Every structure is written in C-alpha cells, then in structure tokens.
Amino acid sequence: MSEIETILATLPDAVSHTFGRGKPADYIPALAEVCPNKFGMAISTVDGHDYVVGDAEENFSTQSISKVFSLSLALHYAGESVFERIGVEPSGNPFNSLSQLEHENGIPRNPFINAGAIVVADILLSHLSSPKRDFLDYIRSLSKNLDIQFNKEVFRSEYDNGQRNFALAYYLQSFGNIINPVDQVLDFYFYLCSLSMSCLDLARASRFIANDGLHPFKDKPVLSPVQARRINTLMMTCGTYDEAGEFAFHVGLPCKSGVGGGIIATIPGKLSLCVWSPELGKKGNSLPGMEALKIFVEETGLAVF
Numbered sequence: 001m002s003e004i005e006t007i008l009a010t011l012p013d014a015v016s017h018t019f020g021r022g023k024p025a026d027y028i029p030a031l032a033e034v035c036p037n038k039f040g041m042a043i044s045t046v047d048g049h050d051y052v053v054g055d056a057e058e059n060f061s062t063q064s065i066s067k068v069f070s071l072s073l074a075l076h077y078a079g080e081s082v083f084e085r086i087g088v089e090p091s092g093n094p095f096n097s098l099s100q101l102e103h104e105n106g107i108p109r110n111p112f113i114n115a116g117a118i119v120v121a122d123i124l125l126s127h128l129s130s131p132k133r134d135f136l137d138y139i140r141s142l143s144k145n146l147d148i149q150f151n152k153e154v155f156r157s158e159y160d161n162g163q164r165n166f167a168l169a170y171y172l173q174s175f176g177n178i179i180n181p182v183d184q185v186l187d188f189y190f191y192l193c194s195l196s197m198s199c200l201d202l203a204r205a206s207r208f209i210a211n212d213g214l215h216p217f218k219d220k221p222v223l224s225p226v227q228a229r230r231i232n233t234l235m236m237t238c239g240t241y242d243e244a245g246e247f248a249f250h251v252g253l254p255c256k257s258g259v260g261g262g263i264i265a266t267i268p269g270k271l272s273l274c275v276w277s278p279e280l281g282k283k284g285n286s287l288p289g290m291e292a293l294k295i296f297v298e299e300t301g302l303a304v305f
C-alpha cells in the first residue's frame with residue numbers, strides 16, 4: 001500500500017467526530033433528501049493512479065463544483081475576454097449575494113460566485129451549438145465516464161426555488177452583462193449545477209487543473225498551462241466563497257466546493273482530489289470535507305506552501 005492509500009484509509013474514522021455539526025443544504029429541497037453521514041474521497045495522480053475510500057463512487061450533486069468546469073470551457077472558447085465581464089477578486093460575501101453587484105456596475109467579483117457563474121453560462125450559450133449536450137460531452141470526456149447524467153429532480157428543485165438566481169440574472173442583464181435571454185441562461189446554469197457525479201469522476205475530471213492543463217486521458221491540452229494556473233489561483237482565492245481565507249489558512253490548497261457537499265482540490269504537479277460529505281457549515285462548505293482535507297495535508301505533507 002502506498003502512503004497516500006494508507007492515509008486515505010484513515011479518513012472516514014478521523015472525520016466522523018464532525019458528523020452532526022452541520023447540515024445538508026435545504027434551500028434546494030431535493031438536496032436535503034441525501035443521507036447526511038456519507039463520506040467519500042478520491043485522488044487522481046498526474047501519473048495516472050486513482051485511490052478511493054468510503055462512498056467515493058457514489059453519485060452526488062456537483063452544484064458549484066461545476067463552476068470550475070464551465071469556467072474552463074469558457075476560457076477555451078473566449079480566452080481572456082471572459083475577464084472583461086467578470087472580476088478575479090474574492091467576494092468576502094455569500095455565494096448568492098446580490099449587494100456587491102450594485103456598487104460594481106454588474107461585474108461579478110469572480111467566476112465562482114453565482115453571479116459570476118451565471119455570466120459564464122451566458123458566455124457559453126453564445127459559443128456552444130448544443131450547450132447541454134456539449135457540456136455533458138466535455139465532462140464525460142474529462143472523467144472518462146460516459147454514464148454521467150444530470151439529475152432532473154435537482155434541476156427542477158433548483159428552478160422552482162431559484163428566485164435569487166433569477167434576481168441576479170435580471171440584475172446582471174440590466175447592466176448589459178447578460179446577452180442571451182435570462183430563462184435560457186438560468187436553464188443552462190441550473191443544468192450545470194445539477195450534474196450527478198462521484199468523487200472518482202470529479203477527481204479525474206480535475207486532473208488537467210493539476211497537470212498544466214493537459215487532458216487526463218488524451219494527448220491534448222484542455223487549457224494552456226497559464227490558464228490552468230489561473231484556475232488554481234481562483235480556486236485558492238475564491239473557491240470556497242466567504243470561507244476562502246479559512247481554507248487557505250487551514251488547508252492551503254486550491255479548492256472548489258458545492259452545496260451538494262463536494263469539494264475538489266488540487267496539488268499542482270502532483271494530484272487532484274474530491275472529497276464528499278453532505279453536512280455543510282454556515283458558509284456552505286462541507287464540514288467533514290474540510291476536516292478531511294486538513295488531515296490529508298498534515299499527514300501527507302503534500303501542500304502548496
């Protein structure tokens with residue numbers, strides 16, 4: 001057994017004391033139906049080895065983790081022009097906050113808060129001929145899993161309870177920062193959030209971010225090395241919303257979380273990983289997931305700093 005496997009095997013027990021301290025997201029009712037005590041983690045190394053523990057092969061709702069992949073695809077099509085419509089500063093505000101947009105003239109702080117990801121969805125709609133199909137193909141290719149689907153029930157639940165996202169999108173539109181019809185943009189945005197994937201799928205799909213932009217299974221780039229570096233930077237500074245400072249301080253890895261309880265993280269040049277456990281803390285990040293990342297970094301000594 002490698003050192004990574006040995007440490008990974010200890011994590012389900014090591015994080016179990018955090019169960020019951022948070023709770024699964026319920027503002028999207030379909031997410032509240034998940035069993036709270038799930039825990040899984042998968043690691044995918046740049047030299048092509050995968051390691052899993054616990055519920056790592058069970059599907060869950062990717063939610064905001066998808067924002068990393070939608071941004072990557074937008075960078076592929078639109079390059080630097082993406083950042084004429086979206087900033088690169090941490091927001092220091094909740095992921096679905098409306099307030100900053102007014103002071104900042106409809107330019108979202110970064111691509112990983114909802115407002116920024118809604119603009120990314122708009123950019124993609126302008127470039128993709130069949131946006132949902134094209135995105136699904138992209139994510140299936142990155143994770144080498146043709147069975148990945150979106151979850152219709154989660155999608156419906158997001159749509160029916162998406163008043164804040166509608167408010168954000170119409171507000172962005174009033175500043176000229178949404179070009180396509182709002183209902184189409186949000187239909188696509190909710191689709192991105194409602195993908196159903198496992199830790200193993202997500203660890204594999206994130207490998208290009210840890211590996212200079214190289215496709216994990218094909219001999220071709222997904223992004224340039226500079227673009228991959230920028231994704232890592234944004235994950236580190238903005239990937240866990242208004243808890244990004246705490247994550248950088250205690251974990252110290254580029255991370256991106258979602259309210260489905262998943263967190264992806266990278267150690268550039270070495271590996272990508274995904275941890276999943278549905279109970280969230282106050283800022284919308286998985287509590288057992290954060291604990292697992294802290295322990296993993298401490299025990300393996302694998303870190304960015």
Ligand code: GLN
Nearest residue numbers: 063064095114193258259
């Ligand atoms: N679909 C969720 C929303 O739009 C995504 C939020 C998240 O994972 N932080 O609110």
